[in-house]
Amino acid sequence: MDKPLHQEFLQLIEQNKRIIFKICHSYCKDPGDREELTQEIIYQLWKSWERFDNSYKFTTWMYRVGLNTAIAFYRKAKNKESMIPLTEQHEEVADKTDGNRKSEEQLQLLQKFIYQLKDLDKALMLLYLDSKSYSEIADILGITETNVATKISRIKEQLKQNFSAVN
């Protein structure tokens, strides 16, 4: 294995590990499944790394591999119905002020509503919330920009309705 190649890969993964984490949390409820999915995504990233085209944006490539792995993995995972728990680390980080508790609850709800979306809608929303441009989302998903815009506005409407129903 080429050492500089490996180091570059390691560095890029480290810089963008939040992408992997968010994908895993959106597609897996069970912590065990999540860990397995994380390893699978890293393996798939490493496997595709040699073919990575530098003209591409690293995060675009990472989202493609991560989302494809997660959707395929999700199909095989067992259905385990439970509320998405925030990680222990999250709890350590969160301050216990009322304001933070409220936003923590809202965040949990948002994660729950995203989890309930269909596979492709979920991917679309993840990319949108991560502030990806419509053209980048279209490129990652393989659909048109017009379609991205239409779908996003529909999903946002659905999310807003879900929030109104619980608040």
Next chain:
Amino acid sequence: MEDVELKNLWNSYDQQLEQAKLLNLQSWVLNIQTKESIQLMKAKSKLNKLARFKSRVAALGVFWIGFLLFLIVHSFTYQKIFFVVSASMIVLFNIVAVIVYIKHILIIHEIDNAESVVEAQEKTAKLQTSTLQIGRILFLQTPFYSTWFYTPAWIAQADWRFWMITIPITFFLVFISAWLYRNIHYKNADKKWFRILFNSPEWTSLLKAMLLMKEIEEFKKESMDAGRESEK
């Protein structure tokens, strides 16, 4: 909740992840340096597992076809005509299945996770739904398992048991296999008989694949509709 609030909420999540020691990614990435762990991860990779399973089934199919062909070649007599015809039909169905399985293995090796999500998922989902198609086709061979032991002499001297038991069983199998061929479809996935017949983790994942195919079709349809709208 407004658009800005949604994004702010998501950004706060992002900040939390930044601060938290959330994943021991570094050690996993370092782990893949060793050849052993690469082999282990390769073995664990879902698609590789599927490819190995399909290779084993295809190899078993080739062995079964070879065995049946051997028996057919050594049975070319008038008295064994039913056996020759039945076995030949079973061989034909199995040849189709083996070809489809080999095609699947090739597709598995072609799947590239760096392709766009719709493109890559369409390939994977098609692969799984095609497994259902081949299952339907294989059901059609069932009646031939009830005819291989017929002989012209037996039919000529047939008593009531042949006409009242043996023949109805064959017709029943013809009816059942044709019915399954017509009705094994993801549209019937919610029916009780379907769930009983395909109640296993493999089939559950297949059903999810079929739902995804439906989602992809909707995505594409909406994409075309949106394109037409913008042209107007």
